[in-house]
Amino acid sequence: MFTRNAQKAALLASVCLVPLSAAMAGDFDDAAPAAAAAGTPVYNNEVEIGLRVQSAGSAVFGRYNGSPYAGVSVLGGWSARNRDDVFYYQTYGRDLDFGRAIAPNSTVGLKVGEQGSWGLSASYDAISYTQSLDYQSLFNSNGTFANGGPGTTYASAAAAYRTLAPGILSAVQKFEVGTRRDTGEVAGDLRFNDWLISTSFSHEHKSGTVGQSIDISTNMAFLAPVDYDTDRYRATLAYNGEKLQGKLTYSLSSFRDNLTSIRLDSPVQTAGVANAANVVLPPSNIAHNLNGQMAYNLTDKTRLNLNMDYGVQIQNAVIQPEDWSQQTQRFYSGDPQTLNGVVQTIFTNASIVTQPMKDVNLRTSYTLDMREGNRAHYHIRQGEMGTSAGWIRDALTQSYIKNTALIEAGYRILPSTKLTLGYVVTDMQRTNAQVGETLENRATAKVRTTAIPGVTTSLGYEHAVRTVSDVDESRPWKGLNNSGDCQTASATQNGTYCLGIASYQAARTQDVVPLRLSTSLGDDATLGLNSKFTANNYPGQTFGVRREYMVSSGPDVSYRVTEGLDAHTFYTFQRSYRSMAMSKGSEVANPQTTIGLNWSEATTIDTSTFGLGATWKPSNEWKFGFDYLFNFGNEGVFVSLPGKGFSGEEWRVDTMNNSVKVFGEYEFVPGASLNLAYNYDRLVTDDPFAWGSPFYGTAGTSGALLTGQGNAAYNVHTVMSRVSYKW
Amino acid sequence: MFARRLLKALLCVGVLMVASTVAMAADDSATPTATTLAAADGSSPDAFPVYAEKGAATCLKCHDTGAAAGILRTAHAVKGDSRTPFAQHACESCHGASPQHVDSHPAKGEKRASPTVVFKGDRISSAEARNGVCLTCHESGVRMNWKGSQHSNSEVACTDCHSxxxxxxxxxxxRTQPQTCFNCHAEQRADSYQLSHHPIREGKVVCSDCHNPHGSPAPKMLKEVRVTDTCYNCHADKRGPFLWEHQPVREDCTYCHNPHGSINARLLKDKMPWLCSDCHGNNNMGGDATTHSVTAAGGAWANGFYSRVQDRSCTNCHFQIHGSNNPSGSAFLR
Structure with a gap:
């Protein structure tokens, strides 16, 4: 049933935004089983060329496929393979765009080898990402002012929020923002007897820009330049014996940022303060990793697994100058000029799986996972340039250690029904954290049954209790609830922690109920139902996150209507709810807000995803298909301010995507086909948080000069035509 | 603290390794075959297999068309590789010695007796029996942790996913892998169709880029041993270590991101500022005098959000949220 589902579900893979490759995915592969049938030609090779016409440009529509623009593109691809007993080769090229020297989404590869002895492969892959076609910024990607800059600086008495003058907007320019990865990889393996040596090397160059924003007296969008080179090397020695298997892998990842920093001058200057930002770009770094795995079948029914991983992450980039604004922080004199940052990671795991008697399975495992920062805790002093005043802060590294122990037992209580019970204890200790230690106890139960003929049902339940200890709100990492009254008041308020604890560290109870059901409806249809409910409660939190629940549920149906006509549909509803309580600690006279002493907020996110696909093959020559995808998201925030008498829905946003595709294919001579497809894709959204409409402060308004990429909505028609020939 | 616990852990691992080595030397029983596995499963009474004399030719007399014969063009059918099924007992290497199937002569209207191991249909063998066949050869490499894995415990069979x-x-x-996974993982399928998603449906990122469906000691069957290491494979610029570290970032990217897709930009699990409020809920979002107010300037709550909270919200200012290497970056502003 699963296999059949896979073939039908693949129909919906073609509801996508990419050029020919994925849109036509499956055609060549699907032919393989049939091709082996007696009297049917066997095809090893294929070439294709296609034309793609797109009605409108959109960064969001084309963000991953390299086709964010309206217009015509000519695409092509090939696939060739052969096998002569043990010798084989395969070569392929996809999404080759003949309109551009190097297409933004192309894939080319070659594999050759002798099965059971050796293999070599080489590949090139490009992935493009378009963030925006009209990102609005005052700055070029090298940090200089676009359009010569605003020309004048604008002063204001206010320290943090300066008035924007009307003329500043004339300097804003629109940019195309996005990145592109070009990756080449070579790999090889050599096998002798039970041993396998394999190695690979890849080089990736990533270039482009990323839309960012910064606060230099006011908020401004800018383009962070991307010029990365990453080398990855991996070597593995593996052994595959009858009872013993082992693997030892060394890997190296070397990330190099060819740029170190850019300077952004604020267009809003104040006399006596150098308002410029030194934006430090991601530092070059390197990671070594040694991974070992061993498994041994102690008996036919008992298997021991040992896993080990040791990693070192090193970053020793030259420390860039501190900032030139009111954000200035500096090392104490004597601290190093390079970071000399080293992190060690250790992971060990041991597990035993056994079947001590018929119908009983046992599993136990222990896992240690730790991260240890090994560099010095540097001391940083804050103060305006040229001054010596300011507080001191330690630049810490994080260390943690996590221990997990698990025991699980499965028993087949009936021939058709298996019950599995488990218990997991997880202890997490963090340095410098608000919560020094969390301990979670989790009990699990699952029943899987086929007691009802033709119906497979799996129902589970998990209950977990996470407790906290060693809580100290004076530690450096305390959730940054570090201003206001709690620090000077008592350590607790209303009997609980005053500041609220970061949700991922807080005491929590969790209940999870997964349900999975699948059945055959006669010989021609299958029905599946997947549901999951998760509820998190944070009983110790007067402030902070207090309750969450997540629901996901929906059916999946595959149906063979008649011979040659297959249909598949699914629907999934998801809800995510989270509520939190907050406190200002004390009432303040605040001109910008009416928020009172305590307030609460709840966010509800609902999404519905529906898919319907069908293929119809009325004859060997003709094939038709239809795909429809609908996705609707709704997100609302409810706010309650008891002290101010306000309680209600603060805002609600909708996002909706409709995508329809129809296609037909005609094999006009054996092996030669003409494929015609039409795709309509529409997105509407009123979500200012997701994609951000440009926003400008107005004259006389203290505030921001946020720009950005504008509304994500699009309305795109695409027509694709492809001719392919197989032989 | 770390050194002591590490010592304990390494000691534990060392003891297990020594124990296993001793066991290795002591026991070297033969590898189970499809037939013996099936016998243990109770689906065949015969532990002394009798294979068809003519190998695959016997089977192809009936199974010479359609999907069944497609295996002849796969790596499994390469006789020159002595490890393959077809270099041994052909179809019966996997389906088990099946004289009861080959030699049976059912009456008209009745079904022929099943092969010893059946991979689909009404008389399908147990998942354990089917997987046992595959594991006879494929228990090494990425499949080393299969037994006891979530998929194994859920009685997923290799052939549920592989053809x-x-x-x-x-x-x-x-280009087609995710659809196979989505057959069971409907939630992840729905996530992948959200506005913000990894290029899964575009065929550039697939499930197995991050997950090892054959079992892993890591959470969520990840390929790497922890979430962060998995993400660093593509996002090495986030790896650092940085001068200023953001504590949750160093632990687990999924505290903030849903890698399968989200209605929110940048795969965020929730919108900012609420996402950040999960940890920074008090004073900051509560609206200290200016910087962290969420409401519109000079107005009441009902007037809407302050401009700084829109668009990139908290990261309008705290844009180095994954870590900063600037001495002035303690609040991830630089």
């Missing part, structure tokens, strides 16, 4: 008789297995093709 052994197809020349190209759809689950091993980047």
């Amino acid at each position: 052994l008789h197809a020349e190209k297995d759809v689950v091993r093709d980047k």
